[in-house]
Structures are given as structure tokens and as C-alpha cells.
Amino acid sequence: MKCKEHWYLISYDIREKRRLARVYRYLKRFAFMLQESVYLFAGDKAAWQTLKQQLLKRIKKSEDDVRVYKLDxxxxxxxxxxxxxxxxxxxxxxxxxxxxxxxxxxxxxxxxG
Known part of the structure; x- marks a missing residue:
């Protein structure tokens, strides 16, 4: 990982199958799958902004839930x-x-324990 890159934990709950498939296909290209709806993404600020914009295009904000946690x-x-x-x-x-x-x-x- 380069100096300016950060790790992000991304999870999602997508309510409709077609949108779910679009989010899945997009994330599996750019992030590491930890579980079926949980991914680990590494990127600098520009890569993160691109990923965020692409996710926003693929979801319905009033129905879907995407959560991102920046890891230190x-x-x-x-x-x-x-x-x-x-x-x-x-x-x-x-x-x-x-x-x-x-x-x-x-x-x-x-x-x-």
C-alpha cells in the first residue's frame, strides 16, 4: 500500500436484485471480498472519490444502505x-x-477471550 492510500471497510444491504448485482460486480473489480456484502478497499483520496461516485450511481438512496468505515x-x-x-x-x-x-x-x- 502506498503512503497516501487508506483502507476502507465497505458493507451494503441492497434491496433490489438488479441493483445488488450491479454493486457486487463493481466492487469485486476494485475491492477484496471479505464476506458476501463486505469488502475491503485500498486507495488514495481520488480512488476513494471515484469508488464513492460509482457506488452512488448504482444504488437507490431511499432504499439501499451502504456503509463505509475508514480504517486507521x-x-x-x-x-x-x-x-x-x-x-x-x-x-x-x-x-x-x-x-x-x-x-x-x-x-x-x-x-x-
């Missing part, structure tokens, strides 16, 4: 259960992240 340099992503990449893989350019597998006995329980 000390942010850490915590994954519980499965991760978007194979276990043991660490991307040096991405924000700091940790992985905590779910207990083997009960896949519905997450132990945090």
Missing part, C-alpha cells in the same frame, strides 16, 4: 470461524488481521 493504520481485522483466504495465508499489504477458529464441539459458538 492501527486497525486490526479479527476473523472468527472461516476467513476469506486459506488458513496460514497472510497478506503483508492488508491491514493487520487475526484468525480464531470456532471450537470443534459446537460450530455455532464463538469463544472470545
Amino acid at each position: 493504520k492501527d486497525s486490526c481485522l479479527h476473523f472468527f470461524g472461516s476467513t476469506p483466504w486459506p488458513q496460514g495465508v497472510y497478506f503483508a499489504g492488508y491491514p493487520r488481521h487475526t484468525f480464531t477458529p470456532l471450537p470443534e464441539g459446537n460450530k455455532d459458538t464463538v469463544v472470545i
